[in-house]
Amino acid sequence: MIKQAIVLAAGEGTRMKSQTPKVLHSIAGRSLLGHVLHALDSVNPETVRVVVGSGREKVEAHLSEIAPDAIAIFQAERNGTGHAVQVALDGVKTNGNILILAGDTPLLSGNTLKEFVAAHNDGGYTASVLTAEHPDPTGYGRIIRDDEGLLHKIVEEKDADDDQKLIFEINSGVYIFDFLALTEAISKLKTNNAQGELYLTDAIENIRKSGGKVAPILCEDFTETFGVNDRVQLAEAASLLRDRINESHMRNGVTILDPTTTWIDDTVTIAPDVVILPGSGIFGSTAIAAHAVIGPRTTLQDCAVNCCATIKESNCTASEIGESATVGPFAYLRAGTILANESKAGAFVEIKNSQIGIGSKVPHLSYVGDATIGEGTNIGAATIFVNYDGVEKHRTEIGDHVRIGSDTMLVAPVNVGDGAYTAAGSVITEDVPAGAIGVGRSKQRNVLGWVMRKRPGTKSAKAAEAKGE
Ligand code: UD1
Numbered sequence: 001m002i003k004q005a006i007v008l009a010a011g012e013g014t015r016m017k018s019q020t021p022k023v024l025h026s027i028a029g030r031s032l033l034g035h036v037l038h039a040l041d042s043v044n045p046e047t048v049r050v051v052v053g054s055g056r057e058k059v060e061a062h063l064s065e066i067a068p069d070a071i072a073i074f075q076a077e078r079n080g081t082g083h084a085v086q087v088a089l090d091g092v093k094t095n096g097n098i099l100i101l102a103g104d105t106p107l108l109s110g111n112t113l114k115e116f117v118a119a120h121n122d123g124g125y126t127a128s129v130l131t132a133e134h135p136d137p138t139g140y141g142r143i144i145r146d147d148e149g150l151l152h153k154i155v156e157e158k159d160a161d162d163d164q165k166l167i168f169e170i171n172s173g174v175y176i177f178d179f180l181a182l183t184e185a186i187s188k189l190k191t192n193n194a195q196g197e198l199y200l201t202d203a204i205e206n207i208r209k210s211g212g213k214v215a216p217i218l219c220e221d222f223t224e225t226f227g228v229n230d231r232v233q234l235a236e237a238a239s240l241l242r243d244r245i246n247e248s249h250m251r252n253g254v255t256i257l258d259p260t261t262t263w264i265d266d267t268v269t270i271a272p273d274v275v276i277l278p279g280s281g282i283f284g285s286t287a288i289a290a291h292a293v294i295g296p297r298t299t300l301q302d303c304a305v306n307c308c309a310t311i312k313e314s315n316c317t318a319s320e321i322g323e324s325a326t327v328g329p330f331a332y333l334r335a336g337t338i339l340a341n342e343s344k345a346g347a348f349v350e351i352k353n354s355q356i357g358i359g360s361k362v363p364h365l366s367y368v369g370d371a372t373i374g375e376g377t378n379i380g381a382a383t384i385f386v387n388y389d390g391v392e393k394h395r396t397e398i399g400d401h402v403r404i405g406s407d408t409m410l411v412a413p414v415n416v417g418d419g420a421y422t423a424a425g426s427v428i429t430e431d432v433p434a435g436a437i438g439v440g441r442s443k444q445r446n447v448l449g450w451v452m453r454k455r456p457g458t459k460s461a462k463a464a465e466a467k468g469e
């Protein structure tokens, strides 16, 4: 659909006051730059050039992760958007259309880009600029149209007179140019403006003066052109994106009871008939199947949740939750947890790198680390899988239909066979064979009259004496 694209991402981002380059700040599971590149995918550019400068190493490392085919171009000194394009196209010989975008406009959608490209092609223009009617145009370049409604020129805020400042139609910073017209126009840019920079926006006027036709193409939804320059705008962009993502899930059949407190990354997939309760965050590569109920106040990062599972007031990372399994309230599932169908991780339970078999339950107050648990097994309250000897981690294997007594310490490496029991309060250091009960505690003895002798006059002693004991 489009041959070439350039993303401008070399700016300092000074107003972010951050050690992280501006375009690497994240919202909804992607960096600002990642959002722009994701939108760009929908018009299938053959070549994507990203102009990098400030924080170059970090931006290039990020690019090699998210867009390994993109070509990073280094702009050593930041002399304006026109200069950035000159650097990007230095020595490039091609023809056809070239799309130019800024790396700090994360709300631009792929759909809008497609419509923009189509409108440009249909009109047969030399160049087109995506514009928007902004309720507060302060800071943006203003669109000056001619009598026919075509683009006369763009005036930057700092160069605008009082009348021009009253114009609400702004330059989004997204352009399509005919390649040859662009290279000629940017070779003539001058720095005679308020910022002493080479403005890409001046290329428009140059093209018009050489007889080219330039169109302003209005984007219906001005929020798509929202640029992020500081952390206040970052938060505004995040909430706009949150609303957009939530709305699209709701239109798809997902119940989201309180969209203002529900944060879902752009990268998450959710089937219809999932219910999400207030205060939940669903992030990364998480995928949720139909009829699952998530929340309230639940965080899922990179999890697979199967049909009909419920996860209440819990925090789960890189875990798989089986069909009709139940989690929480107040469970903490760490990386590598696999809960099979109909299993349970209950209140105040932490699980890490462990498989819990079909229908098995860890209902209360336990830590399960580096374990495999069979089917139909119950882990009594307050059981601890003692997986760490201070130097190394060890595994525990528990069979099918096992009953681990409450407050058992399973000192790994250790195995408990099928159908075996452990006595409550045991410290299990040796394997328990199938069908056996492992008892690992001292025998109880009662010292009669101890309280009356050792704690005379206390409420306890009086309570015991009243009973005549
Ligand atoms: C620019 C436009 C303005 C438009 C606005 C939309 C110009 C002169 N002005 O203004 O009309 O309304 O975007 O958001 O183009 N960059 C480089 N190298 C440079 C300078 C900038 O790569 O030397 C990059 C920045 O990293 C940024 C983008 O270009 O991603 C835009 O630069 P910025 O300084 O933010 O321009 P604005 O003042 O916002």
Ligand code: CA
Residues within 6 Å of the ligand: 102, 104, 227, 228, 229
């Ligand atoms: Ca900007």
